[in-house]
Amino acid sequence: MNANQPAAAATPVEPGAWTPPRRSIWLEAWKRLRKQRAAMVGGGIVVLFIVIGLLAPLLAPYDPTDQDLAHHLQWISAQHWLGTDEAGRDELSRLLFGARISLTIGFFSVIASLVVGALLGLVAGFFGGWADVLISRVFDVMLAFPSILLAIAIVAILGPGLFNALLAVAIINVPTYGRLIRSRVLSVKQEEYILACRALGMSTSRLLFRHVLPNSWAPLIVQATLGIGTAILDAAALGFLGLGAQPPSPEWGKMLSDAKDYITNAPWIVAAPGIAIALSVLGFNLFGDGLRDALDPKMK
């Protein structure tokens, strides 16, 4: 991880004047990433799910919420490629639209926790003192709870619903990112180029956002990629418990919990959302792992 610092260190002095090294770091990482088959498979899965999520309305043969009780729990057929669920809704269409919901929760909750976590971590790490004590202790308290329990508590307060589930997942992940960036900031702020900036009289905000933050977020990218997988899983768990997406929304966790009563009669409607959850989480994990290796200079 330290290898990018000398290069990055060169840029702050004359921002914008000498950018190639920074680009080459990403280029190099990409070259390394490409060599890892697992990461590429993971990336492929991720891209596939993103495409599915974006194009769900075009791909889905039916409206995912249209019920047809007379044709419920049907086995795979030409009309319904993955059969129908307990309310006669097309399982495939629900899965495709479900990708949209899960990815939305995954991306946006991670972005939210990333932004908040990064800001808090930056403040805690850079300024230290009572700000650090306060923020770090709050993080400790939050991390003391099993994350899903904390999410359930948050949803219980906010009320069940997809947006509140997203918020809950975002909140529980804030400390993960906050701590990560705090530890990076602690080491970055000791660097000579930071000292140089200070000596030049650079304003604190410019120093933070132009120099400290850009040099601290490489591990965050890895963590965020892995975090999307976790967030999807957390959201599915909330949905499973009836605290996330509300009916008739085709959310995978909710689909799984609705279908579980029929596991002996119609196992395919349980398997389908389960596999979708597993695959998407697997995709993000593989890709995140690969990314970590690619960005880690020791792996060269």
Next chain:
Amino acid sequence: MRRTWIAAVGTATALMLALAGCGNASAPSAGNAANGTSGGGTSSGSKTLVFGRGGDSVKLDPADVTDGESFRVTQQIYETLVDYKPGTFDIQPRLATDWSASSDGLKWTFHLRKGVKFQDGTDFNADAVVFNFDRWMDKSNPYHKGDFEYFASMFGGFKGDPGLVLQDVKKVDEYTVEFDLKHPFAPFLADMAMPCFAIASPKDIQDHQGDIARNPVGTGPFEFVSWKQNDKIVLKKNPNYWQSGLPHLDQVVFQVIQDNKSRLNALQSGELDIIDGVNPVDVQTIKSDPNLQLFLRPSNNVGYLAFNTQKKPFNDVRVRQAINMAIDKKAIVDAYFNGLATPAVTPLPPTMWGNDTSIQDYPVDIAKAKQLLAEAGYPNGFQTELWAMPVARPYMPDPQKIAAAIQDDLKKIGIQAKIVTYDWATYLKKTANGEHTMCLLGWSGDNGDPDDFLYVLLDSDNAKPPAQNVAFYVNPQVHQLLTQAQKETDQQKRAQLYKQAEQIIFKDAPWVPLDHSTPPLAASKKVTGFVPSATGSDELLNVDIQG
């Protein structure tokens, strides 16, 4: 590199399995807990029956509750003056040995059983009966702590209310009680057998200042031991029970497992002995399992969607009729009851006397429904809430899924309904207070009389919070018919009155009657002597466990 790959796959699979197993995870732990208290269950020689159910009791004071999950337990602790022969609504003696009514029907005399003691050792006698009735009927009684909805809804109010039919309860001698009525009251004897009019120990009521929700003491075959909220209620044998040789069981545990499937799994693995709230779809599984037996409860209930007729837009009969035409009951019954229910047209179960079988249901007609909505001023529909029970009920095995089906039907006529759920006790409370717009609910009849459905659920007397009439349906004509039917003693004439009331109710459409179900129960083959009650509160007096 390879290691991380495997780790990733492993993690993902494990997480998926953990998630999929979530629903079942609660069952074994709950079951273990139950076995823990039973001290090894049947193997140690003490016979424990674990009864699995979907929801917890609200209170253990039968006079102050209305839900079946409370009565299921109080039925074992308390006894009524008369009761029903198991599986029927035929009246038989219990705490009263015999009874008679005066020729004008205004005086009922009950002779009480001698030598019966409450579980706290005090005597059961005429004083105890009078004490209990005074507590229920007199709002100024120091022990009148609670709503006592059932008393009010069966007898027409409390002391001082013009509708109150029960004028006085008098002690004639130590073991004779007399009930004075304002006018002849046909359902009186059937009402006296209802679990809500069970006699509690006066000493216990005094000791707890009238609040016996968690300290029940009665004369019944089982005594209260402990209650862990939303988990289990433990009862033990009453060693001094007046019927010698009974009960057979030493301990009864009522175990809450909310999820129907998990409950069945727990039964199959031997952690439970009897379960109520079986998914109709699982009936086949139970039939084919050599260790299980299937019971069918006599059909005596109705599941319905009630509109809050006091709130816009449901105060408009056209909106209510439109929704009646939008919901495809038959499809719902076919999909979720597996043949164990019939679509409902009227509130009364089809086999009950007084039901008007000539009423033709609203046809499923989306175009007509839209037209009615447009006439009512909602051409594009509206947004509203659809409340659904959180727990499986005998009249509705899976309220959440049925709510989703209704939600989809409503969408077809432009009504966007959001499904809302609370925990069971809160749900009952909020609906009784009229906080809902539309709610799913149902009723298991408890005395075999049409009065118990129509008067309790749809009379204006019961439309004041806390209400049993959750449609808050008020129609003076219906009120007139229903109260007249109470005073009439000739069953033929009563039936005619109920039929007339049903016709008006049908046109006013305060509900969408959804189904009359035949609820399935399942038990281990070891359980003997179990007869499912038509009221839903099964008697465990004669139940035994073999082997």
